[in-house]
Amino acid sequence: MKKLINSPENVVAEALAGMAAAHADLLRVHTDPNYIVRADVKAKPKVGLVSGGGSGHEPLHGGFVGLGMLDAAVPGAVFTSPTPDQIEAATRAVDAGQGILHIVKNYTGDVMNFELAAELAKADGLQVESVVIDDDVAVKDSTWTAGRRGVATTVLAEKITGAATEAGASLIEARDICRKVAAQGRSMGVALTSCTVPHAGKPMFELPEDEIELGVGIHGEPGRERIKLRPADELAELLLQPIISDLPYQRGDEVLLFINGLGGTPLIELYVLYRKAAEIAAAAGLKVTRHLIGNYITSLEMAGASITLLKLDDQLTRLWDAPVKTPALRWGL
Amino acid sequence: MKKLINSPENVVAEALAGMAAAHADLLRVHTDPNYIVRADVKAKPKVGLVSGGGSGHEPLHGGFVGLGMLDAAVPGAVFTSPTPDQIEAATRAVDAGQGILHIVKNYTGDVMNFELAAELAKADGLQVESVVIDDDVAVKDSTWTAGRRGVATTVLAEKITGAATEAGASLIEARDICRKVAAQGRSMGVALTSCTVPHAGKPMFELPEDEIELGVGIHGEPGRERIKLRPADELAELLLQPIISDLPYQRGDEVLLFINGLGGTPLIELYVLYRKAAEIAAAAGLKVTRHLIGNYITSLEMAGASITLLKLDDQLTRLWDAPVKTPALRWGL
Numbered sequence: 001m002k003k004l005i006n007s008p009e010n011v012v013a014e015a016l017a018g019m020a021a022a023h024a025d026l027l028r029v030h031t032d033p034n035y036i037v038r039a040d041v042k043a044k045p046k047v048g049l050v051s052g053g054g055s056g057h058e059p060l061h062g063g064f065v066g067l068g069m070l071d072a073a074v075p076g077a078v079f080t081s082p083t084p085d086q087i088e089a090a091t092r093a094v095d096a097g098q099g100i101l102h103i104v105k106n107y108t109g110d111v112m113n114f115e116l117a118a119e120l121a122k123a124d125g126l127q128v129e130s131v132v133i134d135d136d137v138a139v140k141d142s143t144w145t146a147g148r149r150g151v152a153t154t155v156l157a158e159k160i161t162g163a164a165t166e167a168g169a170s171l172i173e174a175r176d177i178c179r180k181v182a183a184q185g186r187s188m189g190v191a192l193t194s195c196t197v198p199h200a201g202k203p204m205f206e207l208p209e210d211e212i213e214l215g216v217g218i219h220g221e222p223g224r225e226r227i228k229l230r231p232a233d234e235l236a237e238l239l240l241q242p243i244i245s246d247l248p249y250q251r252g253d254e255v256l257l258f259i260n261g262l263g264g265t266p267l268i269e270l271y272v273l274y275r276k277a278a279e280i281a282a283a284a285g286l287k288v289t290r291h292l293i294g295n296y297i298t299s300l301e302m303a304g305a306s307i308t309l310l311k312l313d314d315q316l317t318r319l320w321d322a323p324v325k326t327p328a329l330r331w332g333l
Numbered sequence: 334m335k336k337l338i339n340s341p342e343n344v345v346a347e348a349l350a351g352m353a354a355a356h357a358d359l360l361r362v363h364t365d366p367n368y369i370v371r372a373d374v375k376a377k378p379k380v381g382l383v384s385g386g387g388s389g390h391e392p393l394h395g396g397f398v399g400l401g402m403l404d405a406a407v408p409g410a411v412f413t414s415p416t417p418d419q420i421e422a423a424t425r426a427v428d429a430g431q432g433i434l435h436i437v438k439n440y441t442g443d444v445m446n447f448e449l450a451a452e453l454a455k456a457d458g459l460q461v462e463s464v465v466i467d468d469d470v471a472v473k474d475s476t477w478t479a480g481r482r483g484v485a486t487t488v489l490a491e492k493i494t495g496a497a498t499e500a501g502a503s504l505i506e507a508r509d510i511c512r513k514v515a516a517q518g519r520s521m522g523v524a525l526t527s528c529t530v531p532h533a534g535k536p537m538f539e540l541p542e543d544e545i546e547l548g549v550g551i552h553g554e555p556g557r558e559r560i561k562l563r564p565a566d567e568l569a570e571l572l573l574q575p576i577i578s579d580l581p582y583q584r585g586d587e588v589l590l591f592i593n594g595l596g597g598t599p600l601i602e603l604y605v606l607y608r609k610a611a612e613i614a615a616a617a618g619l620k621v622t623r624h625l626i627g628n629y630i631t632s633l634e635m636a637g638a639s640i641t642l643l644k645l646d647d648q649l650t651r652l653w654d655a656p657v658k659t660p661a662l663r664w665g666l
Contacts, residue, residue, distance in 0.1 A: 004598055058599060231340070268344060270337070325664075
């Protein structure tokens with residue numbers, strides 16, 4: 001296992017220390033339990049927006065803490081759900097009297113632990129609402145998930161809902177906007193290689209040199225099928241058609257097209273994929289009015305990519321365009 | 334070879350088409366010859382800032398075209414210098430009557446072709462100045478380079494000089510600022526794995542499972558030595574000490590600390606490295622007042638990272654902080 005780490009036990013703590021050292025203007029890192037909050041947390045009365053999940057998907061979630069996006073992120077061990085006490089502590093830390101919204105990716109451990117944390121916080125009088133993201137059209141039920149997995153739409157939900165809470169949305173308004181994003185976003189990914197969790201020390205799965213995993217999960221969960229490596233244009237079709245047919249999108253719909261790298265794929269390849277995905281979307285009558293291209297929700301060093309479509313409307317577009325200032329996503333500020 | 338491409342012959346053209354489709358608000362892609370210019374090129378009289386080099390280092394250079402950074406980028410084939418006619422065409426395309434500055438990474442082919450292009454443009458009456466970046470302290474002379482190689486300081490030079498030209502600096506002023514960045518930036522990198530150029534179809538070099546290349550170049554050029562894999566903290570020392578001792582930096586100096594991923598290394602590991610690098614810099618009496626962390630000058634899917642220190646002063650800090658709006662670097666707009 002070749003990694004730029006000191007030891008598997010310390011990788012998350014040391015990465016958090018690196019984030020704290022680099023981004024003191026934007027965030028604070030709390031240890032024992034681990035969570036990240038905005039440097040200006042509770043500076044104004046607003047709904048607190050909290051997300052989290054296993055580490056290894058960086059910049060998700062810690063890289064999205066800051067103005068116009070998350071108030072707190074809760075990192076678990078690599079590919080491991082954060083504990084209820086971590087989530088509860090983060091929830092309390094961002095409580096500015098307007099309630100707290102949890103954005104949860106649909107994995108059984110995450111859902112259970114966020115629910116437990118919400119119950120604990122509610123028992124103490126806090127208002128907590130939750131939205132579960134389950135946008136992965138690849139498979140119904142998976143290794144660690146009942147129902148669809150939650151993947152890249154989470155990034156879009158955090159941005160859009162964060163803009164809403166920044167602008168003063170109520171807890172119920174923010175929850176409903178986040179639900180709309182969850183309802184209107186669909187994703188699917190493909191792995192060209194596996195990845196190695198530090199404490200495991202060996203690849204999550206084996207892929208022959210000429211095969212790829214179509215519909216892979218972000219923890220290396222099996223997808224729809226193993227197929228022979230195809231040209232990028234064919235893969236764009238294989239990823240996008242299940243997305244387009246699922247929602248279903250209507251001709252004339254405005255969409256955000258998100259090409260996400262899984263960690264080990266060069267940016268030049270993501271642009272090759274974007275080119276074809278934009279063509280396919282246009283051929284389906286969709287208007288790509290916004291986009292995001294890069295490594296935003298990753299699987300350590302896995303080579304591969306996912307495609308996400310989010311159906312937009314004026315409200316979602318305006319919230320997407322709103323200023324954001326986080327380590328990993330920034331504009332307008 | 335597992336890549337998200339259609340064919341090795343078309344990867345650069347298709348990635349450029351993807352950039353054109355995604356970033357029509359920021360840039361225009363010209364083909365035959367290939368170059369990228371700002372969408373608002375020549376909208377105001379300013380010095381034109383042009384850089385370029387082989388593809389495969391994305392987002393460098395095309396991802397840095399836009400307001401406050403480059404006016405044009407000239408992409409060659411993967412790991413291959415752009416041709417003089419490409420560079421000349423880009424130079425003409427950004428000529429707004431105030432002269433053109435070329436920022437050139439120190440590789441023999443790049444230097445020669447930028448020089449030829451500058452001569453052609455000057456023969457037609459254009460004013461052209463050039464600054465060569467040679468910040469890599471790893472080795473003196475290398476596979477494709479006389480003298481030191483040009484690496485990650487190039488990103489900082491493009492940002493800072495771009496801010497200066499945006500603010501109305503003259504050609505000579507912009508050249509001198511760029512020279513200052515070149516003189517005050519130092520870098521060194523380490524490769525954990527090799528990478529595969531699409532048209533070659535096999536890795537640039539072989540690295541045993543327990544060895545790394547200390548001082549690697551961004552095209553896989555040999556570095557100082559092959560050593561056994563070490564903990565990240567030791568690697569941070571091995572990369573930073575040659576940098577700190579080279580300039581030399583003085584105690585009390587303000588610096589920008591840049592941790593650059595080479596393409597295949599997860600962000601979580603870059604933060605582990607940042608943590609230790611910031612500690613080492615502080616122990617040397619340096620004040621890290623600015624930073625950059627992420628994949629900005631890459632070697633396709635190579636796993637590894639480079640560390641860069643740039644000595645700052647008030648002028649460079651102000652120009653670094655100035656607004657920038659490009660596909661890969663954006664703040665304030």
